[in-house]
Amino acid sequence: MSLSSFLTKAPRTIVIDASVVINLNATDCAAEILGAVPSPFAVTDNVRAELRFGSRNGHNDEERLKALVDAGAVGGAALDAAGLAIYETLISGSAAMTLDDGEAATIACAVQMNGIAMIDERKARKICASRFGSLPVVSTAELLTDGFTEAALGRQRQIEAIIAALQGARMRVPPEHIEKVVGLIGASNAASCLSLPRTARAAS
Amino acid sequence: MSAIIESLPVSEIGERLRIAREAAGLTQAAAAEKIDVARTTIVAIERGQRRIKTNELQGLCSLYGTSANAILRQEAVHLDMVPRFRKLAQSADDAAEQAACLLNDLVSAEVELENALGIKRTRNYPPERPILPGDVRQQAEQDAQDLRDWMGLGAGPVLDIVSLLDLQLGIRVYVRPLDGKISGLFAYDEAVGACMLLNAAHPVGRIIQTGAHELGHFNSARRQPEVLTEGEVPHSREERYADHFGRCFVTPARAVRQRFAEITAGQSHLTRRHIILLASAFGVAREAIVRRLEELGLTKRGTWDWFQANGGITDEQARQVLGELPVRGSSLLEAQGAVPPRLALLAREAWKRGFYSEGQLARLLKLDRHEVRELLDGAENEESEANELVKLPY
Numbered sequence: 001m002s003l004s005s006f007l008t009k010a011p012r013t014i015v016i017d018a019s020v021v022i023n024l025n026a027t028d029c030a031a032e033i034l035g036a037v038p039s040p041f042a043v044t045d046n047v048r049a050e051l052r053f054g055s056r057n058g059h060n061d062e063e064r065l066k067a068l069v070d071a072g073a074v075g076g077a078a079l080d081a082a083g084l085a086i087y088e089t090l091i092s093g094s095a096a097m098t099l100d101d102g103e104a105a106t107i108a109c110a111v112q113m114n115g116i117a118m119i120d121e122r123k124a125r126k127i128c129a130s131r132f133g134s135l136p137v138v139s140t141a142e143l144l145t146d147g148f149t150e151a152a153l154g155r156q157r158q159i160e161a162i163i164a165a166l167q168g169a170r171m172r173v174p175p176e177h178i179e180k181v182v183g184l185i186g187a188s189n190a191a192s193c194l195s196l197p198r199t200a201r202a203a204s
Numbered sequence: 205m206s207a208i209i210e211s212l213p214v215s216e217i218g219e220r221l222r223i224a225r226e227a228a229g230l231t232q233a234a235a236a237e238k239i240d241v242a243r244t245t246i247v248a249i250e251r252g253q254r255r256i257k258t259n260e261l262q263g264l265c266s267l268y269g270t271s272a273n274a275i276l277r278q279e280a281v282h283l284d285m286v287p288r289f290r291k292l293a294q295s296a297d298d299a300a301e302q303a304a305c306l307l308n309d310l311v312s313a314e315v316e317l318e319n320a321l322g323i324k325r326t327r328n329y330p331p332e333r334p335i336l337p338g339d340v341r342q343q344a345e346q347d348a349q350d351l352r353d354w355m356g357l358g359a360g361p362v363l364d365i366v367s368l369l370d371l372q373l374g375i376r377v378y379v380r381p382l383d384g385k386i387s388g389l390f391a392y393d394e395a396v397g398a399c400m401l402l403n404a405a406h407p408v409g410r411i412i413q414t415g416a417h418e419l420g421h422f423n424s425a426r427r428q429p430e431v432l433t434e435g436e437v438p439h440s441r442e443e444r445y446a447d448h449f450g451r452c453f454v455t456p457a458r459a460v461r462q463r464f465a466e467i468t469a470g471q472s473h474l475t476r477r478h479i480i481l482l483a484s485a486f487g488v489a490r491e492a493i494v495r496r497l498e499e500l501g502l503t504k505r506g507t508w509d510w511f512q513a514n515g516g517i518t519d520e521q522a523r524q525v526l527g528e529l530p531v532r533g534s535s536l537l538e539a540q541g542a543v544p545p546r547l548a549l550l551a552r553e554a555w556k557r558g559f560y561s562e563g564q565l566a567r568l569l570k571l572d573r574h575e576v577r578e579l580l581d582g583a584e585n586e587e588s589e590a591n592e593l594v595k596l597p598y
Contacts, residue, residue, distance in 0.1 A: 019562065022573055049266060050563065054572030061573075084258045092211045092276040095320055095554075100563030101262075101271045123561040170577035194581050 011039040013115035014138070015077055017106040018047045018061075019172070020118050023140040025064045026168035027161035029153060033143065034073040036152030039116070042077035043069070046105035079105060083112035090127070099124055111135055118143065120172045140165060141173040145180050159185050166193035212276060215252030220275050220282045222250040224268040227286040227308065229301075239263040271567050279320050281312045285391050285399075288429045299383035300431045307389050307401040310378050310547065313568045315396050317550035320559050327374040327397055330354050335424050340441050341448045347423055348452035359459040363487040365415035369400065375422065377415070378544050381405045387432040388414040390421045398422050409489035413450055420449030455486050455496045464502050474503050476517045480525045490517050542575050552583045 014037070016024075021043065024030035034041050043065065051062035068074045079087055090104035098104070103124045110117035116136045117128060128137045143149060144165060150158045162185050165171040173181050178200050182190045191201045225235055232246040239260045248254040256264075258272070265272050274280050289304035318325060333347050352358075355372055362368060369375040375398040382403040387410065389401045400418045402411050414432055421430045424445055438447040463485055467478050474497075483493040494508040511517055543551070551569060554560045560568070566576045 018573055046262075050566075050573070053566075054574065057572050057575070059572055059574055088258050091271075091273040093278060095277050095279045095316075095564065096559045098273055098277055098564075099561050100273050100567050101265070103561055103563045104273065121562045123555075123558050124563075126558065169574070170581060172577075195577065 012136075013040050013042050013075075013077075013110075013113050014118050015042050015044065015106050015110040015113065015115055016047070016074070017117070017119040017121065017124070018050045018102045019120040020140045020143075021047065021051060021065050022059075022061050023120070023144075023165040023169045023171040025061050026165045026171070027144070028164060029157065029161055030064070030068055031071055031073045032152050033149050033161065034068065036148040037143070037146075038148075041074045041118075042109065042113070042115070043074050044077050044079070044102065044105040044109050047102040050100070050102040077109045077113065079108055080112060083108045086111050089131075097127070099127065107132065107135070120174070122172065122174070125174065139174050139177060140171055141177045141181050145177065145184055159189075163189050163193070166195055170195040212278065213252070214255050217256060217275060218250045218252040220280070221256070221264060221268075223282045223284045224270050224275065225250075225264075226284060227305065228268045229286075229290070230267065235264055235267060238267045273564060274567055277564075279316050281316045281319070281396070283308050283312050283393055283396065285311070285393065285429065288391070289389070289431060292429065292431060297385075299385050300389075300433070303382050303386045303389055303401060303431070304391075306380060306382070307378065307391060307399060309570050310380075310401070310544065311376055311391075311393075311396055311399050314376065314547050314550065316568065317547070317554050317560075320554055321550060321557075323550075325374060325376075325397070329373060329375075329398070329426075330423070332426055333423055335441055335445050340445045344420065344445045344448035345452045345457070348420070348449045349456060351419075351423060352453065352456060359456060359462065361459075361486045362412060362416065362454050365412045365419075365454075366402070369415060369419065373398075375400060375419075377402065379404045379411065380544070385434050387434055387436075388418050389429070389431050390418040391429040392422070392426045398426055407489060409483065409487060409492065412454055412487050413489065413492055416453040417446050417450035419453060420446030423449065451492070451496055451499070454488055455493065457500055460486070460493075460496055460500060461502065464497065474507065476511070476521055477525050479511070479517060480522045484522075484526055490522075542571055542579060543569050548579055552580060555580050556583050 024033060027033065048062060048065065051065060055062055065074065069076065087104050087108035090099050090107060091101060092098065099107070103119065103121055106119055107117050107124065107128055109115075111132055116138055118138050118140065119125060119128070120139050120141070125137055128135055144158065144162045149161070153161060162181060166185075172195055178196065182196070182200050190196055193201065225232070232250070233243050236243040236246045241260070245254065249256050261272050261275065265275060285308040286301070286304045289300065330351060336343060355368070366377045366379060369377045376396070377400045379402045382401070382405060384403075384405060387403055387406065390398070392398045400415065402414050404411070406414070417432055418430065421428065421442070425442055428442070430446070436443070438444045460482075463482060467481055468474065479490050479494055482497075483490045486493060491508055494503070494511070497503040498505050498507055547569070551560070551565050555562070555565060562573060562576050562580070565571070565580075566573055569576070571579070
């Protein structure tokens with residue numbers, strides 16, 4: 001589902017996962033991108049805790065997320081009883097059927113708020129598709145290639161932001177959006193982005 | 205109002221929580237305070253007499269530095285090695301505690317991934333040889349030689365101890381950078397077998413020696429965890445056994461005598477060149493080989509101290525004799541990545557198959573998301589590259 005086409009129908013809260021925060025931070029213009037989208041963004045405490053762990057290695061994703069929260073670009077999201085019940089089903093069981101706390105809380109919160117889950121992790125997206133069919137799930141790549149982002153940054157900065165996310169944060173791009181991403185950044189840039197599949201990088 | 209966690213047996217959840225709390229070095233009272241319940245409630249939860257609520261679980265996991273999914277995931281492996289190491293009086297410091305946590309984490313992660321992928325690790329342990337009354341050094345020497353024979357090593361040097369312990373015996377061996385004070389750790393758990401952690405920050409010769417020392421513990425008292433610290437003087441019989449066993453395993457008396465005779469034939473004095481060549485031949489430190497020569501009566505006691513008092517034997521001198529040799533021991537060369545190479549391969553495979561998410565792997569391997577992405581880079585490409593020619597036969 002295209003983010004902009006969905007958003008133009010009815011803005012809903014977009015709950016973002018740790019993977020999205022890391023990608024947005026790598027663009028160096030997260031606030032501008034988030035501010036360009038009419039929908040509000042939210043993040044769970046579990047995701048914040050997960051990012052805090054990365055700070056021991058010198059990554060400042062949690063600190064930068066805090067700045068986004070303080071600036072009002074992202075709001076907090078908490079699980080209520082209904083959300084906790086969904087969260088439990090996502091963390092309890094076999095490894096293949098469960099997710100880590102941040103991923104699970106992001107999905108549970110999006111379901112609870114009747115919002116949108118923004119998550120790049122492929123297993124999480126697969127679980128969403130099979131268990132929460134009506135939940136819209138979008139990716140960072142969709143956000144970065146969207147018209148809202150282009151309008152806010154201009155085409156050149158949009159391309160730079162996508163390349164920064166790919167190279168600086170090793171952004172994962174869902175297969176259905178690879179063509180659009182490569183089309184925007186160009187084959188020669190795609191060739192140097194190791195997180196893209198070999199087929200996308202070899203097209204140059 | 206919070207829902208109640210149900211899928212795993214309540215006793216199993218309680219046990220996992222107890223292990224996580226003890227690994228974090230926290231009391232039941234501290235845990236109770238965190239989630240605002242009575243200490244008796246924590247006792248009941250850990251004994252499996254009360255189901256934990258989700259919000260309580262989140263609070264405890266945050267306090268223990270783990271995740272709710274790690275507690276509730278069926279395949280998760282929870283080992284209680286850390287408290288066992290903590291009980292060792294001599295290792296009661298931060299460096300040993302951190303190393304014990306690391307070993308515990310590495311083993312837990314590896315076993316969980318093996319289980320998830322259906323991999324069975326083969327153990328080929330020799331029978332344990334308890335320390336008997338009498339001269340412990342004599343027994344160590346005999347046992348070291350017997351083990352060498354059992355492993356079919358002949359008189360050759362042990363240059364890649366990690367591969368030897370790992371592939372031939374099935375001991376889980378990890379070589380990771382540790383605090384300089386720690387040489388290595390050994391632990392045994394019925395469920396996961398024997399495990400060793402060796403300090404990658406030490407010179408290769410020292411790592412080999414430490415591995416052999418820990419092998420001595422494995423051989424004689426494998427159910428006792430052990431931490432070997434730098435410069436530790438062996439006091440107990442167990443330590444004296446392991447210390448001597450290590451030396452005899454790596455530098456067997458007959459092989460040393462033979463090589464010594466070859467190298468010094470027709471010469472009148474032991475020189476730095478002899479020592480450098482002998483140390484290189486057995487893959488041990490120069491001090492270790494000289495001490496061994498002293499012990500075997502091949503040179504006078506005090507020889508090493510004499511060299512030390514007269515300018516020592518420098519790395520530059522070794523380079524002049526040996527040239528620029530590559531580090532031997534392929535397993536030791538691979539020790540610098542964020543996680544050990546085999547564990548990295550297991551993680552990539554588990555991710556490729558969709559068994560684990562990025563977040564789960566980050567938590568399992570104690571990495572942040574950036575590190576996990578680096579680890580997984582290219583895993584998708586491996587799939588697209590696969591064809592019949594490179595298909596494995598199982």
